[in-house]
Amino acid sequence: MPNQEYSAKNIKSKKDTSVVHERHLVLKEKYLEDSTSGWITDSAEVIGINLHDPFRTSVSINNKMKVPFKIGVHNAVGGDHDFPNPGDLLCASLASCFESTIRLISNKLGIELIETKINATAQVDVRGTLMFDKSVPVEFQSMHIDALIIAKNTTEKLLHQLIEGAKRSCIVYQTIKKGTPITLKSDVKTKNNKL
Incomplete structure (x- = not known):
């Protein structure tokens, strides 16, 4: 079922054959020992x-x-x-993060992917950024993902759980969905030409 809640209890990892699981075990030990090592900067x-x-x-x-x-x-x-354009890059970030997350989870679950296609789109009314209509917010008004996952030796139920797991674990998806505060530090200078 597409709306079934994703949780580790619903899905069991194929630990003995998953390279992702092996690497995650090493990372888990590292992050449990030093939680600050889990912080990265892209x-x-x-x-x-x-x-x-x-x-x-x-x-x-x-x-x-x-x-x-x-x-x-x-x-x-x-x-x-x-x-x-930057909006294309935002869509590329969302699509690539979502697809990468599906690959990682699939590997852990022993799901053999045959084909994936993730298409991310974003819709914006540009009148806001151009200041033609002050009532229009300067932001993407909506984003959408079309996800095609074809796999063998699995069930549709497990694939729907895979999608739910990707939604929960995809950093870019969660960041866009929830929004993240942005700080700004500026250093501005002017150079005047002397005549």
């Missing part, structure tokens, strides 16, 4: 280049790996949408 950084171009930039994903990723501005707010 990161991304934009260093403005070609500042004359208001429609394109690049973000470095992960401050250690610094994987470059080109970003564009959606044509709905005046850009060319020739590269993924």
Whole structure:
């Protein structure tokens, strides 16, 4: 049943064959010994280049790996949408986190995945960000996930429990659903040209 509550009692791990379970045992011991070691920081950084171009930039994903990723501005707010926009990246984060969570849980349960397809979409009324209508909030008004999971040697009931487990355990899903406070520290300077 799709609405059945996910819990560890409902689903039993295939401990003897799960690489995820083996790694989680090591992590559990580590985090029980030192709870502060369970805290991680994910990161991304934009260093403005070609500042004359208001429609394109690049973000470095992960401050250690610094994987470059080109970003564009959606044509709905005046850009060319020739590269993924920040909303696309938000959807990519949600879809990739949700699919990764399904893979981890499936491995622990011994579910053999044949196919997965996670499509995340986000809807926004851009009149708010453009300040054309002050009554429109500046935020995505809704997000949606379409999840296709095909597996063998399992039941539909277990696959529905897998989806519920992914909803409960997916960090990006839970963050977006509940909302997280954002702090901001700014350092602004002006440079005046002397004539």
